[in-house]
């Protein structure tokens with residue numbers, strides 16, 4: 001069974017299910033009746049693939065069902081009864097072998113074949129402007145079975161003839177370099193047969209993409225400026241996202257979605273090819289270039305988005321035109337690592353604005369290679385310093401990456417961040433300002449950022465929560481669809497520390513913070529009435545407390561005269577805010593440092609605690625069970 005579509009009529013919604021006939025899903029043997037091999041993978045030659053496509057098209061049949069799909073339907077042509085609940089897929093990522101009937105794991109089979117899985121089309125979504133104008137359901141779109149493979153076969157033949165001739169310089173040949181997203185996520189992409197970047201594209205997609213790239217570089221000779229060609233290249237990268245085996249039919253949204261819609265290389269089971277020059281919808285070249293005219297419109301009359309007042313996340317915003325026009329001036333762009341800004345003089349800069357990576361949430365350089373390998377083909381001669389290397393530079397990337405830094409990925413991330421802050425500190429004027437945004441969904445990466453920031457000689461002047469535009473709410477791990485839930489970006493405003501911090505005891509700072517939080521209370525309550533959610537207010541309170549801590553960084557002393565770490569400070573601040581909000585009865589004495597305090601709160605007179613309960617108690621405090629010395633091997637009790 002394939003995707004389920006929804007048809008909207010003027011009066012009511014009708015659901016439409018598109019089923020692929022079980023005869024087609026039964027598959028094909030590896031050879032035809034004359035023992036000639038079938039191709040079908042992007043690495044197969046045009047002759048074997050033509051045989052495969054012809055054979056696949058012969059059994060292609062779609063069954064369209066309107067209304068609520070019953071458990072069983074009967075094919076009107078063949079009389080076959082089809083169980084719609086189970087389909088022909090026995091379990092996730094598995095299939096039943098047509099030849100021997102055994103259930104097999106798809107990845108195991110693909111791996112054993114030594115190439116990417118064979119691909120054949122099964123459905124075409126067509127569009128009729130006439131039907132659309134006549135008010136037919138589904139905007140004039142409809143489905144056809146992919147019964148005629150001639151155009152694909154012709155494209156495959158053309159690719160075979162031209163790929164090492166006039167198109168040789170216009171498609172990437174490099175392998176996927178070893179990385180987390182490529183080799184450790186999703187069962188390892190090379191295990192799916194995707195050992196080289198070009199194998200992540202179908203044959204016809206390779207032909208289209210390389211023809212377009214060739215045209216962008218060559219068409220019109222000296223009639224077109226290099227700048228114009230470079231601008232179009234930006235759209236070409238959009239197009240490459242639209243035209244690959246990772247571009248897919250989004251079942252829930254019932255439309256095309258490009259590769260990297262989610263930040264991974266998860267192989268797709270609903271890969272889709274969009275006609276390069278079709279005139280409707282999202283995905284063709286026309287939609288890839290539309291951003292260029294949008295950009296020109298924005299330059300002519302810049303706009304900002306303003307959220308409608310009092311609404312929660314996901315609400316609509318309005319466009320406002322502040323008349324803040326783009327100034328025509330010369331801007332120097334420099335591509336390099338923030339850890340090394342030697343082209344900028346010491347103490348010369350007024351303001352540094354940056355948006356650092358968030359721990360190991362996104363692996364920018366590894367994901368960028370998917371596009372970089374295409375872009376490089378066009379730019380390596382003109383910009384050898386930047387595009388000489390086969391892949392995006394990785395050594396200095398501030399990211400927590402288990403593949404490249406298996407021993408201690410977090411330490412690498414922190415080291416690179418620290419080096420970046422140190423450079424920012426060097427180039428800033430004494431009164432200069434550093435401001436950066438940082439996602440906030442968990443404390444650990446935030447601790448790394450703050451610690452390295454304070455170490456570099458900055459203090460926090462203010463923190464502002466803003467709703468993150470990356471909140472996707474489909475909460476999931478890398479490798480699946482939907483990114484992790486991130487609630488906030490926090491804008492941090494920092495200055496250079498110009499004098500040595502003075503000592504202060506945590507107990508005293510606690511009192512000071514408490515006083516401030518109380519005096520903020522009235523103001524914040526007012527905001528709450530105006531619709532600012534409690535979570536935002538909590539970020540403001542925590543920010544306020546951290547500002548104090550940062551001013552005395554390294555000199556905030558706990559009882560034994562030891563200075564308090566950022567993690568301890570965050571834990572202490574969380575406790576303080578919780579107690580202030582009335583969430584804790586009989587809090588431990590104020591002189592207890594945060595970890596001891598948590599310890600006392602946890603056990604509350606008892607001597608042991610079920611592990612699950614401890615985890616529950618510690619959630620949101622900033623402390624992991626191991627921080628309290630809990631033995632990870634003892635799964636039951638902590639005593």
Ligand SMILES: C[S@@+](CC[C@H](N)C(=O)[O-])C[C@H]1O[C@@H](n2cnc3c(N)ncnc32)[C@H](O)[C@@H]1O
Nearest residue numbers: 336337338339355356357358364365396397398
């Ligand atoms: C959160 S993203 C910034 C996103 C950007 N603000 C935007 O809206 O497109 C973090 C960026 O930092 C870059 N990055 C990682 N390490 C870096 C380094 N050492 N120097 C400069 N940039 C780095 C990553 O490649 C990534 O593009």
